[in-house]
Each structure stands twice: as structure tokens, then as C-alpha cells.
């Protein structure tokens with residue numbers, strides 16, 4: 001079978017949501033007849049909206065009130081998606097980090113990930129015990145939810161990740177690996193908290209290498225000082241982390257000490 005050449009004039013056009021100021025995503029399309037219920041609604045306008053919905057006309061062919069009708073429809077969809085993403089986040093986040101809120105830097109990273117998932121460096125959050133690394137990472141995940149984009153995420157401590165991936169009778173650990181490695185945004189907490197064995201090093205390498213090769217964003221935390229990452233994680237992993245990650249260094253005392261009653 002040969003590919004058929006389709007003249008540009010006959011190609012199906014996508015909906016230009018950016019021109020409406022709407023972030024790209026999959027949203028339900030409006031019902032053009034609803035335009036009739038708006039103050040400016042009329043049959044000709046509804047027909048033009050319908051032509052746009054069916055991708056038979058560009059935004060240029062619409063009157064301002066019709067464009068505004070579309071914009072308001074998609075703004076409602078974005079808000080609905082945002083509420084759903086936040087509700088999902090709040091059911092999944094560990095209770096302790098439910099109150100974590102992003103600072104402007106974390107929020108900017110989330111915006112970048114949503115806009116350019118393949119072109120945003122991952123995050124490596126480092127700092128001594130109790131400085132707020134896990135808190136920071138969950139705040140970033142909340143920021144992603146708050147954008148309203150349909151960006152999925154998965155969060156694991158490294159120890160839980162190894163437990164999930166350990167080969168077990170009756171379980172396809174390779175399928176589990178693929179589903180974890182393929183998450184839109186992957187958060188691995190406490191990398192190198194325990195000394196790596198040959199097996200955990202191999203799993204960590206495969207996972208990080210997958211994200212590295214596919215240019216997919218991830219968030220890693222570790223309390224291993226950056227100068228010791230090579231010794232603890234090995235050359236192959238540390239080298240990839242250095243290239244693919246922006247480092248966020250948290251400083252200060254162990255916050256848990258201040259919280260003790």
C-alpha cells in the first residue's frame with residue numbers, strides 16, 4: 001500500500017485552540033445550537049459555529065460574539081478539568097503533604113512541563129534530611145494539577161518502586177515497569193536512600209535511561225550530596241541525572257525538629 005498524497009487544501013484542519021487563548025488539550029466540543037441561547041445568538045451565527053466545530057471553517061469566518069461563545073465554552077472545560085485534576089491530586093497525595101503549595105519557581109516549572117513536556121528539564125531536589133524535598137515535589141505535582149491540563153503523574157518512593165518491580169510469580173513486572181516509566185510526569189522520592197544493589201542499580205538505570213532517552217519530565221529527590229551522587233548511584237545514572245535535571249537545593253535545619261512537641 002502506498003501513502004496517498006493529500007493536497008494541503010483538503011487536509012482536515014485541527015481546532016486552533018491557541019488562537020482562542022485556550023491551552024491545548026482534549027475537550028468536548030460545543031453544541032452550536034447553544035449559541036442560539038446567548039444574547040447575540042442567531043441562526044447564521046450558529047451555522048458558522050457549527051462549521052467551525054466540524055472543522056469546515058476557520059475562526060476568521062466567525063463574528064466576535066461567536067468566537068467569544070467558543071472561548072467561554074472552552075474556558076468552562078478547562079476549569080472543569082482543573083477541578084477534576086485537583087480533586088484527583090488530593091485523593092492521591094499522602095496526607096502529610098496535602099497542604100503543600102507551590103512557590104512561583106515550582107509553579108513555573110509545572111507550566112513549562114504542561115506546555116512543553118518533551119522540552120523541559122527534569123527536577124532533582126536535593127538537601128539534607130527534613131529540609132522539605134518531598135513537600136516541594138508534591139507542591140510541584142499540585143501545581144501541575146492546578147494548570148488544568150490533563151497531564152498524568154505517578155509518585156513512588158524509590159523503595160516502593162523496587163518493591164513493585166521485584167519479579168514475582170504471576171506478575172508481569174515488565175508491564176509494571178513500562179506503565180511506571182511511561183507516566184507523563186514521574187516522581188521518584190528518596191533516590192539512593194539505601195545503598196544500591198546490583199539489581200536496584202539496574203532498575204534505577206533502566207528507569208532513568210528511559211526518561212532520559214524519551215526526554216520525559218521527572219522529579220527526583222535525594223539527600224545524597226551532589227558531589228557524592230556518582231559514588232552512590234554509579235557513573236551511568238549520575239551522568240544522565242546531571243544532564244537531564246535542573247537542580248533545586250534545599251537548605252536549612254531539619255524541619256521535623258522544629259515541629260517536635
Ligand SMILES: Nc1ncnc2c1ncn2[C@@H]1O[C@H](COP(=O)(O)OP(=O)(O)OP(=O)(O)O)[C@@H](O)[C@H]1O
Pocket residue numbers: 096097127128129130131132133134135136190223255256
Ligand atoms: N515549605 C514548607 N512549609 C511548611 N512545612 C513544610 C515545608 N517543607 C516541608 N515542610 C514540612 O516539614 C517536614 C519535613 O518535610 P519533608 O518530609 O518534605 O522533608 P524531606 O526533605 O523530604 O526529608 P527526608 O530527606 O527525610 O525525606 C514535613 O512535615 C513537611 O510537611
Ligand SMILES: [Mg+2]
Pocket residue numbers: 133134135189190221
Ligand atoms: Mg522526603
